[in-house]
Amino acid sequence: MKDTRPVPTLAPPINAWFHANARDLPWRRDGFSAWGTLVSEFMLQQTPVNRVIPKLEAWLERWPTPAALASVPASEAVRAWATLGYPRRALWLHAAAVQIDERHGGEVPDDVDELLALTGVGDYTARAVAAFAYGHRHPVVDTNTRRVIARAVAGQAEPAPPSRTRDLEAMEALLPDDRGEAAAFNAAIMELGAVVCAAKSPRCDVCPIRNVCAWRAAGYPAYDGPRKAMQKKYEGSDRQVRGLIMAELRSTHRPVTDAEVVSLWSDAAQRDRALAGLLADGLAVPAPSGGYLLPG
Numbered sequence: 001m002k003d004t005r006p007v008p009t010l011a012p013p014i015n016a017w018f019h020a021n022a023r024d025l026p027w028r029r030d031g032f033s034a035w036g037t038l039v040s041e042f043m044l045q046q047t048p049v050n051r052v053i054p055k056l057e058a059w060l061e062r063w064p065t066p067a068a069l070a071s072v073p074a075s076e077a078v079r080a081w082a083t084l085g086y087p088r089r090a091l092w093l094h095a096a097a098v099q100i101d102e103r104h105g106g107e108v109p110d111d112v113d114e115l116l117a118l119t120g121v122g123d124y125t126a127r128a129v130a131a132f133a134y135g136h137r138h139p140v141v142d143t144n145t146r147r148v149i150a151r152a153v154a155g156q157a158e159p160a161p162p163s164r165t166r167d168l169e170a171m172e173a174l175l176p177d178d179r180g181e182a183a184a185f186n187a188a189i190m191e192l193g194a195v196v197c198a199a200k201s202p203r204c205d206v207c208p209i210r211n212v213c214a215w216r217a218a219g220y221p222a223y224d225g226p227r228k229a230m231q232k233k234y235e236g237s238d239r240q241v242r243g244l245i246m247a248e249l250r251s252t253h254r255p256v257t258d259a260e261v262v263s264l265w266s267d268a269a270q271r272d273r274a275l276a277g278l279l280a281d282g283l284a285v286p287a288p289s290g291g292y293l294l295p296g
Contacts, residue, residue, distance in 0.1 A: 010152060010209055011176045011185045017208035018188030023195070025049065026056060027132065028187070034108040034133035035100075036060050041125045042093045047084055049194075055084055067106045069097040073296030078283065079250045087246055088281055091295065092120025110134040123164060131186050137179045139171035140186040144193025149174070151197060155214035157223035158199075241265050241274035249284060255291030 026032060027040045039059055043052045059080060063069040069077060074094045081090035096118040100108055108129065109115055115126035130136040143159075149170050150159035160166075174189075176182045196203045204210050215221070234240055244264045248256050265271040275292075278284040284292045 010174050010189070010212070011181060013208040014188045014192055015181060015184050018184060018191055021195075022188070022191055023049075026053060032133075033060075033064075034110070034129060035064070035066055037133040038096070038108050038121075038125070038129050039093065041128050042089050042120065043084060045089060045125075046086060051084065055080075055082070063097075065106060066097040066100040066108065069094060070101040075294035075296040078246075078294050082250065085243075087283055089120060091282060095119035096121060108133065110136065112136075112138065128186075131183050135179055135183050137175065137177075137182040138186075139168050139175050140190075141167045141171050142190055142193075144190045144197070145171060145186075146193075147199060148189050148193045148197045151202075151215035152209055152213045155218045155221070156225065157215060157221065158225075158227075160225050161227070238270060238274050238277070241267075241270055242278055245275060245278060246283065249292065249294050255287035255289060255293050257291040261292070 022028065027037055036056070040052065040056050043056055043059075062080065063072075074091055077090045077094040078087055081087050084090075099118050100106060104114070109118075110130055110133070112126045112130050115121050115129055116123065121129075124140065124142065127138040127140045131138045131140050146159035146162065146167055149167075150156045153170065153174075171186075171189075174185070176185055192207070192209075196207050204213070204216055207213065210216055241264070245256075245261060248260060248264060261271065261275060262268075265274070275284070279286070279292075282295050285295050287293045
């Protein structure tokens with residue numbers, strides 16, 4: 001049965017709190033480019049803000065436009081990505097830069113459907129660029145947004161597993177009609193979830209919506225709904241082996257030999273599986289003379 005409870009008016013107090021307390025982040029500054037916004041969204045996927053900022057600034061100094069990135073081999077993007085993790089994002093960002101240069105005259109498009117047509121751009125990133133770089137009115141939902149809505153509106157300690165339709169409908173119900181206020185609210189509710197309504201140890205005493213929060217009013221009940229699968233630990237995982245091989249590939253411009261790959265990890269089956277995955281993902285390519293190189 002559809003929830004018919006009235007939706008509280010959250011935007012005004014959250015936006016007011018945001019304007020007074022928002023962190024000074026590069027992508028929030030006046031004049032920050034749409035390209036910079038796109039790069040930041042790629043980098044912020046599954047990576048903490050404090051790790052992204054120095055990489056983002058170095059990236060945009062080196063490649064301030066899509067055309068600048070498109071003009072170099074994909075290997076340079078992967079090399080510069082370094083330790084941000086999930087290096088396929090670097091390949092996708094390079095491919096998106098080429099597409100922007102060829103299809104859109106070097107300008108990041110502002111239309112969600114055109115953004116979705118770029119390699120590596122999913123629904124969240126497309127909406128984020130359209131909203132934050134161009135001020136269009138779209139609901140933008142990340143993990144922090146979902147947590148605030150789950151607590152303040154649904155009275156749950158944690159959000160249910162992600163559902164694109166349900167999550168966007170929930171955010172749309174809260175989004176102001178005014179474009180400027182809507183763009184601010186998208187950023188503000190994310191910020192609230194990141195620094196106040198945190199997953200652990202929420203700071204309810206300083207929350208601007210504590211007096212209308214359904215979870216607080218209900219006495220902070222524990223979450224008893226379905227949970228998302230827990231990520232396997234990194235140590236000893238295939239991800240760790242992939243990371244070791246990628247670090248070796250980034251460290252040199254010559255082919256990495258089979259013997260060097262063998263020296264990186266003692267478990268042959270796991271090592272071969274990790275290398276095969278990198279080759280399948282296009283993050284490593286066989287060198288003509290033997291061994292392996294970064295793509296491009």
